[in-house]
Structure formats: C-alpha cells, structure tokens
Amino acid sequence: MSIGQIRVNEIFGPTIQGEGALIGQPTVFVRTGGCDYRCSWCDTLHAVDSAYRDDWHPMTPQAILMQIEILSGGKPLMVSLSGGNPAIQPLGSLIELGKREGYRFALETQGSIAKDWFAALDVLTLSPKPPSSGMDTDWQKLAECVEAAGSETQTVLKTVIFDDADYDYAKDLAARYPELPLYLQPGNHTPPSPATADAPIDMPGIMDRMRWLVDKVAGDRWYTPTVLPQLHTLIWGNLRGV
C-alpha cells in the first residue's frame, strides 16, 4: 500500500444516515477497514477484524472521490466516513478534494485518535465506547479529538447504551462536555457475524431497550440528550450496503 492510500472496506449509497445528528439525511458512506478497538458487540466486524483484511482495498483519494461522484451522479451531498475507526486512515486529502467539488464530510470515530484534518470536517461525531464494550476510554485522547476539530466543525457526542452501567457512563460523558450535543443510542444485541450479513435482527429487543432508555431519561429529568435508535437496522435489518 502506497503512502496516502486509504484502506476501504465499502463505498455505498446514496442512502440515508441512520444514526445521530444527521439521521434521515441522504448520504454516501465510505467505510474504511481497520480499528484500534475490539468492542464486544461490534456490528461492523467486517471492517474491524483483520481476518477480513482481504476485503479492504487500498485506494487513492482520487479513486474514492470518483466512486462517490459516480454513486451520487456528480451532485454533491454529505459523505459519511465510517469504519472501523476511520481516524486511522489518511483522509485529509480526500476531504480537501471532495470539498472543492462541493461535497461535505461527516466522520464518526470512537475518539481514540486525533487528527489535524478533523478541523476540515463539517460534522465530527465522537462515539466513545461505554463499559459494555469491554474497552477503556482514554479521556485525554477524546479531549484531543474535540480540540483538533476546533470551532468550525460541528462536533457532537454519541454513545451506545445497553445497560445501567452504560447509562451512568453517558451521564459522566455529558458532565464532561455539557456544551456538546449528546445522542443516546440503544444497543443492538444481535449484530450479524460478517458471514451472515442479512441475519435477522432482534427488533423487539431493540424497541424494548429504546422504551427503557426513554423512560430512564424522562424519569431522571434528563432532558438534554437526544434518544434515537439505529434507523437503518429498523428499516433494513442487518443488511449491508444500504
């Protein structure tokens, strides 16, 4: 792989963003391969586990932008950079090239690696992982990510919630960053294995956790976060490429 190339797992769309601040907005996804985390409930193992690295293709920023332009019919829209952890990749050139053509860029990362080019994003979603993930949050690194994004980028927080410990983690997160919008997302206990991309989804379970989460924030008089399920799993199940 040459310097400047990006490891791409999949490029697809236009579809709608299914999560967080941009929920419902048309977008093309660029999913990069590779991650510094191994969350217990990871729902994109095909972009994380190195067993699937043969599916990660080194591409130049120019080649990626060309694919985005083909998918979008050359009409600019929001591009969603996801992973894995896309912050591992050298995405600065892609963002710069795309913005020249009128495209906008949103990136989601757990906030474990800060990059200067975060400041060139339109939207940065920092999604630190709660206790149920089995990962530890490096709060210093998260702070570096917020700082790297600066004031021109719209920075928001999102965290997945499976249980009470995750909920307490979210409250701590909100206390650390009271000025940033926070999105709470009920976890999906049945992420598919990469080999069964269209595995059935536990819709009743997700809805149960969604109702539980709404009751929690209402009962606690915690009115600042936004509570949203993964809309794409409700619409398309665990199907990939939509």
Add this chain to the structure above:
Amino acid sequence: MSIGQIRVNEIFGPTIQGEGALIGQPTVFVRTGGCDYRCSWCDTLHAVDSAYRDDWHPMTPQAILMQIEILSGGKPLMVSLSGGNPAIQPLGSLIELGKREGYRFALETQGSIAKDWFAALDVLTLSPKPPSSGMDTDWQKLAECVEAAGSETQTVLKTVIFDDADYDYAKDLAARYPELPLYLQPGNHTPPSPATADAPIDMPGIMDRMRWLVDKVAGDRWYTPTVLPQLHTLIWGNLRGV
C-alpha cells in the same frame, strides 16, 4: 369557555418527539382539540372530530403550565404544541408564561392559519397536507405563516408521503421554499380509530414506504430533504399518551 382559554385534548410526557426536526428530543406534549382540516388519513381524530369534543377541556394558560411543570418536575424542557390544529387556539399567553420559566416551545400546524405569536416560538413546523389527504393547500396562508414566524423562530417544513402524487407535491413545496429545511415522512395507512387507541400498527407497510421513499430521493438525486418515519409509532405502535 372564557376568553383566553385553550381547548386541551391531552397533556402528556415527558417522552421523546417522534417526528421531524426535533426527533428523539425529550418533550412534553400539549395536544389541543379542534381542526379546520379533515385529512383522510388523520391519525389524531380524537383531537379533530367534534364527536370527541367532550374530551376537550377548556384550560387557562396558567393551568396548562402548571400541568407541564408537574410532568417535567419543574425542570424546563421543550414543550410540543400539537393538535388538531393548535393555531386555532389562543396560545400566545401560554408561550409567554412558559418562556419566563425557561421552557421552550415548538408547534406543528398545517399552515392554514397564521398567528402573530408564531414569532415567540422556538420551532415552528409547517406541515402542509399533500393530495392524499383530500385537502387543498392555501399557499397564501402558508406564506403568511412563514412570515408570521419571522427570523427568530426556527421554521421547518414537513410533509407526509403516501404515493407519487404526494411526492410531487413535496418537490413543489421544496421549490417554493428552498431556504427551509424539509422533512419527508412516510404515511401510516393504519391510523387507529379514536375508540381503539392501541390498535396494531402496520409496521411492514410503514417500512415498505420508508424504503420506497429513500429509493425515490436517492434515485432522483434529491439530497436536501431529511427522510424520517414516525419514530413513536415504531416504538409504541398507535398507543396514546407516550
């Protein structure tokens, strides 16, 4: 009913807003009774059809605010004013009183009646009704609503879509107001009758229309609207009071 009183159908919450620009945000709903429209697929007939007017209680702004404060534990949040058509009611005093206590106010209306107090709202959602409703849009009235809200209020458009004619109507709406955010919402073909408030919901049908709508905007390279289903119907079905 005395002057200044408001006809209230129900006050409930805190729950989350299920639609549009504030989707997922904690809120208390104040639903007023009475409507100048009779949409074919109305999903809140209990707040529209005068057969249910015995369930509409005249309340003073002070009494409504007290109920909001009890439900919210005295902690300010966004209050969602809905109906029926809440623009029929004299809501200016309630908004003024509530804002003094730190509450914020969002209102949704079809845009058939403009009121000066729209300018005191935090968010105004204008939801003109497409052809499938059987109603005609008075574009002059809608323009008066946009003007009444002024520049301090965040004004957004939302429209329900059941079919191709509704979709074309949405495109016309977007062309008339390119500067306003537009939310497209797949219609619910199985709204409950007021007598069966927990009637089962046609989840597969709603999801089919949601997928169809995403495909439509993607295929048309129409990237400016936000496409969102009614989240509350997915979470709670047609149950009232949530």
